[in-house]
Amino acid sequence: MYYPFQSQGEWSLAKFLAENLTQTQIKRFLALPWLIWRDAEEVVQSLFGNPIFGANMMFDPILVMTALGREYSEWFPAHEAHRIQDSLPDGATITPVTRMTGGLEMHPLFISIGLKHSVDTGSMMLDPHGHLWHCFMPLVAWTADLPEQLMIACVSKSASPVTEATHKQFGDVHRQSSHTSNLTLQHIEQVTWNVHPWDNLNSFQRQAKMLQLNGICLPFWRNWLFVNPSTFLLPEILHTCHKFFFDHVLPWCKVLLGDELNVRFKCHHKHIAVRHFVSSISHVKQMTGREHCDIQCTIIPMIAGCVPPWFLHAVCTLISFIYQAQSPVHTDSSVEAMELSLHEFHTHKDAIIEARARMTKSGGVKDDFLIPKLELFHSFAEAIHNSGGLIQYTADHPFQHTNKGKDFVDQSMWQFDMYSLIHSSDIPLINTVSMEEEEITTANPMLAWMRLTCH
Known part of the structure; x- marks a missing residue:
């Protein structure tokens, strides 16, 4: 009734915020430390076991060959899926949500923040058919603009976030070598060996800048299995x-x-x-x-x-x-x-x-x-x-299907207000659903999946 909220209380809170606060005020409210934190691993488990996707699950990397060579479309036919799968224990699998085929808008979803334990040791999850799987959830893609990519890769503005190219090489004809996570961590270790940031921050930042680093000493990805910024920081x-x-x-x-x-x-x-x-x-x-x-x-x-x-x-x-x-x-x-x-x-x-x-x-x-x-x-x-x-x-993709210029809050409220909309309108239920179909599906990709697979 109140999906994706757990209760009427959560749904009422979202409705109150959308009706009475601006988007900036809502962001400030949601940033308060006393709010409930949602475990990302629970989100993945819910998606992985959702029966809506049961007939479209994929558990193994695939190789697609055509007359024009190897095919690269979704994540599973690409090299990284095969590399990671080959590195997992026998019987383990990478956790997908669904695949993007037949013109449907759903695509593989991998949630990684807060999943370090699951990446290292894996988690047992039930699929939509009730089968238990040993699942690993690596960070395979991070959609970001260039400034955010530089911050995540821990390099300065005069360096590339994915290669060893520096400012004077930005216009070169050929690609430089990949800037691996090991290289970045070696440079950080080299700087911290000379001066620790807690002892002399200014000196640490100066020496870090000489090695094209941005001064971050503990990257969040430093101990994650299968993680390499030059791979998961994809061109946007x-x-x-x-x-x-x-x-x-x-x-x-x-x-x-x-x-x-x-x-x-x-x-x-x-x-x-x-x-x-x-x-x-x-x-x-x-x-x-x-x-x-x-x-x-x-x-x-x-x-x-x-x-x-x-x-x-x-x-x-x-x-x-x-x-x-x-x-x-x-x-x-x-x-x-x-x-x-x-x-x-x-x-x-x-x-x-x-x-x-x-x-x-x-x-x-x-x-x-x-x-x-x-x-x-x-x-x-x-x-x-x-x-x-x-x-x-691409970050542009979700907005290609946005109707009537609504921002995310407006779109979401079409879904969250569905219950009150049905009961406060004199329009028959079937007509109400038809009229609001587009707005609802833009806010809830699962409903979009159901709509397209039923047509």
């Missing part, structure tokens, strides 16, 4: 690709075209499924990932004829790379094609500098490509091989 499509396009590629085009770019977007012929910017792209009130994608769709024809040919080619190959990276299913050949697009950009990127399109904030011309997110592009291929399609981990 929204911030790494779309935001990169908005922060760099689009300004390059604006420098060369000026107001002509706005004129071209305003004069663009209307077409179904293509965004028409009536007030030009410089006057959009709120730029989100959606607008970034819409501009990407037409940026090449918009600048064609007004920029040097090799500049156009460089931008085109970069846009191709971004599109190829978003494929939900990859093969060895598609990953190779994606890498080729990135290599083509690096081959012709000097045309952007020659066109004096890369500018500083003060108006000067830059003659380099020392861009942190550009360096992250080199890790896309390895991330796909290790963890499957990157689109399933």
Whole structure:
């Protein structure tokens, strides 16, 4: 009746907060230390044993081969699932929730915070059929933007969170070696051996900075089995690709075209499924990932004829790379094609500098490509091989299906208020459910799964 709450009391509290407090006030209230802490392991056990997913459980890594090579889609066909499974005791399994097939929106879910004991020794869990499994719950993916990735990897802003590249190597053509957890821990140990942070924090931070560290001495992942930040910190499509396009590629085009770019977007012929910017792209009130994608769709024809040919080619190959990276299913050949697009950009990127399109904030011309997110592009291929399609981990994905501009609290309340909605409305129950179906399923992925599997 009050799912996902345990009682009417919890449901009433959520309803009261949503109706009487702002989202900022709710966050402050939920941060109070006396509130109940929910055990993440209990959450995984509930999901693992949910009969709704019983017919769609997967317990073993799989290998999918096609004429184009090995297939990488979900996490289980990728390399990491096989590596971790081979390292587990006989009879143990990695804990999945469900798989993403047939166009359904559910995908593998791995909850790791507060599960260190379970990762080290495993936990016994019942599946939806009543069978007991020895389950391990490793941290396999962490969706974060670049600043959070740097914080988790314990490296400074002048280093890459997933490779050994430093600031002067951000524009290199080739990828640097992976920045492993062992290397980070060795550097931290080296600094603490000279000066302990509790003895002299300022000196510790200075020495840590010399080794491209951010000063964290006890990473939360330091003793976890199967955990490596260079593997679980996956490229995030929204911030790494779309935001990169908005922060760099689009300004390059604006420098060369000026107001002509706005004129071209305003004069663009209307077409179904293509965004028409009536007030030009410089006057959009709120730029989100959606607008970034819409501009990407037409940026090449918009600048064609007004920029040097090799500049156009460089931008085109970069846009191709971004599109190829978003494929939900990859093969060895598609990953190779994606890498080729990135290599083509690096081959012709000097045309952007020659066109004096890369500018500083003060108006000067830059003659380099020392861009942190550009360096992250080199890790896309390895991330796909290790963890499957990157689109399933993007922070942009949950908001693609949001209706009527509701934020998370509003969406959640459609589910939490369902009981009162049914009993306070004169509309027949079946009509009520039909009208609110979309709003409810956006807040509860289990209901979305049930809805799609029943159609």
